[in-house]
Amino acid sequence: GTTSSQATSGQASKSPIVIGAAVDFTNYMKSFDDPALAAAKIEAEKINSEGGIEGRKIVFKVKNTQLEPARTKSAALELLEEGAQILWVTCDVDKATPAVQVGLSQKVLTVSPCIGTNEMGPNRFGEAGKLAFTFGNAAEDEGSALAQLAIKKGWKTSNLITDQSLVYFKDVCSAFSKRYKELGGKIMEEETFTPGDGTIESVISHVNASKAAVETLCT
Numbered sequence: 001g002t003t004s005s006q007a008t009s010g011q012a013s014k015s016p017i018v019i020g021a022a023v024d025f026t027n028y029m030k031s032f033d034d035p036a037l038a039a040a041k042i043e044a045e046k047i048n049s050e051g052g053i054e055g056r057k058i059v060f061k062v063k064n065t066q067l068e069p070a071r072t073k074s075a076a077l078e079l080l081e082e083g084a085q086i087l088w089v090t091c092d093v094d095k096a097t098p099a100v101q102v103g104l105s106q107k108v109l110t111v112s113p114c115i116g117t118n119e120m121g122p123n124r125f126g127e128a129g130k131l132a133f134t135f136g137n138a139a140e141d142e143g144s145a146l147a148q149l150a151i152k153k154g155w156k157t158s159n160l161i162t163d164q165s166l167v168y169f170k171d172v173c174s175a176f177s178k179r180y181k182e183l184g185g186k187i188m189e190e191e192t193f194t195p196g197d198g199t200i201e202s203v204i205s206h207v208n209a210s211k212a213a214v215e216t217l218c219t
Contacts, residue, residue, distance in 0.1 A: 016059040017052075019044075020084025022075040022099040027067035032091035036113035037062065040088075065090065069098045076102035086111065091136070092166050093119045104128040112136065116168040139168045143175025146216070151183040155213040159189045161203060163219035173218035188212040195219075 019040075023033035037060070044058040052058065061082055063075035067090070076087060076099035087103035089096035091114040103110035104125055112120055115134035122129040150158060158180060162173040177187055188210045191203040207215060 014052075014055045016057045017086070018059050018061060018082075018084045019086045019088050020076070020079025020082070021060055021062045021088040022065050022072060022079060023062065023088065023090050024067045024095070025064045029067055029090050029092060029095060032114055036091065037088070040113065060088075065095075065099070067095055072096070073098035073102055075099065080106055080108065084108070088112070089115075091115055092168060093117055093124065094167050096120075097124075100125065100132055104131055107131065109133070116142070117171045119167060119171075139171035140175040143172040143177075143218075144179040146172075147176045147179035147183060147185065150180065150214050150216075151185055156184065157186050157188050157212040158214035158216050159191070159207040159210050159212045160187050161207060161215065161217045161219075162190075162192045163217075164192050164194045169218040173216065176216055176218070 021037055023037055024030050025034060041060055044060065047053065048057045061079055061084055063079060065072040065075050072090070072095070076089075079087065080102065085108065087099065087108050087110045089099045089103070089110060089112045091112055093100075093112075093115050096112060096115065100110050100120075105128070107128075108131065110132045112134045114136040116136040116139045117134075118138050118140060120129075120134040120136075121132050125132055158176075160173055160177055163169040177190075180187065189207050189212065191206055193199045193203050
């Protein structure tokens with residue numbers, strides 16, 4: 001029982017849905033965070049042009065965490081104080097944790113566009129983690145699928161080289177190892193490195209001495 005002009009007026013008066021993004025535009029996660037946020041803004045503009053969600057427009061507020069833990073936490077706090085109803089965090093669960101903990105402590109839906117691990121949820125954050133979500137593919141799925149591909153190709157031996165800088169990398173290699181062994185594969189050598197730690201040359205020398213059919217590099 002309302003006229004179209006009244007309905008339009010009512011929609012226009014509705015408060016926006018504010019998404020607060022605490023993400024990195026400075027450090028090495030910017031290559032993940034920046035395009036993900038850009039894509040979200042494009043979709044939000046499309047939704048807004050069609051009238052929003054039940055008449056409510058989507059608005060992004062963004063703060064650069066610079067990937068520093070203290071700044072990540074303060075950015076999340078500032079965004080919530082400025083009215084964010086949803087918290088959007090960086091694409092690695094370790095780096096995002098200070099912000100995630102802020103969001104969950106205030107019972108706010110906390111999402112990441114591309115955390116690639118099942119730790120973005122109750123596995124890491126307990127009961128409160130039921131409000132933590134990621135759109136990313138699980139690293140465990142990717143590692144398992146890679147193992148199945150290797151076995152399907154007849155490659156029954158593998159070296160395993162893990163970049164320690166992100167949980168995602170470690171989870172991919174861990175899942176690969178587990179599934180590979182279940183399917184009859186054998187891990188010949190296991191090596192780890194962190195970019196910039198100066199060990200990569202020795203890692204390469206070590207695995208090159210092995211006669212494994214596959215070099216599984218999670219980085």
